[in-house]
Amino acid sequence: MLECHAWLEDESGPHDHVLELTYELRTRSRLRAKTVAGDEVGLFLPRGRVLAQGDRLQCLDGSVLMIAAAPEKLSRVVCDDTLKLARAAYHMGNRHVALEVHVTELRYQCDHVLDAMLVGFGLEVEQITAPFNPEKGAYHNHSYSVATPAAPLLRLAGHAHD
Numbered sequence: 001m002l003e004c005h006a007w008l009e010d011e012s013g014p015h016d017h018v019l020e021l022t023y024e025l026r027t028r029s030r031l032r033a034k035t036v037a038g039d040e041v042g043l044f045l046p047r048g049r050v051l052a053q054g055d056r057l058q059c060l061d062g063s064v065l066m067i068a069a070a071p072e073k074l075s076r077v078v079c080d081d082t083l084k085l086a087r088a089a090y091h092m093g094n095r096h097v098a099l100e101v102h103v104t105e106l107r108y109q110c111d112h113v114l115d116a117m118l119v120g121f122g123l124e125v126e127q128i129t130a131p132f133n134p135e136k137g138a139y140h141n142h143s144y145s146v147a148t149p150a151a152p153l154l155r156l157a158g159h160a161h162d
Contacts (some may be wrong), residue, residue: 001032002041002059004057005063010056015066016147017041022072023109023132041065053133069131075115076130077106077123088118098134107132 002017018036025031027050031043045058056068079085088106092099097114108114108127109132115125 001058002039002063002065003044004034004041005044005060006058007045007049008058008064009058011056013056014064015056017059017065017128019065020068020069020070021027021051022070023134024045026067026069035065036068050136052136053131062147069133071129072132073119074100074107074128074130074132075125075129077118077125078104079123080104084123086120088121091117098132100132100134108134125149 017039019033019041020036021031021033025033028113029045029047029049033041033043035041041059044052045057051067053067053069054079057065057067059065077085077088079088085104085106089099089101092108092114095114097108097111105131107128110127118125
């Protein structure tokens, strides 16, 4: 079994293995999975960082494992009206939803309640299957996980609606 304990900071180099994971699995620091080629791999990473598309991990045997975002069920909103799209992003962020942001498009993990909210804003929501690469967020950079609760930070800032 391949074992990975550390990130390689250079994301541009070669790799020997590819591990395709959904967003939920990329938030875990301990994981047992199989590479695209079928090799078993164990992740034993420091907590507090979400694996991202293109991240490279050093394996104990000296090989390099690259992370790929696996296709998963997503909701997608496409809109040329920047005010409507900004309003939708604001309300999604207010609910701490992991959100992938593009110029005229928002993507998030399927949720019928969120879908209904956005339809209520006059937006069309469609279901797709695609890799999910959400924004890291203001409280979550490479040092902090999107899966880390931000509530204590937000309470200090006077923003408590848990």
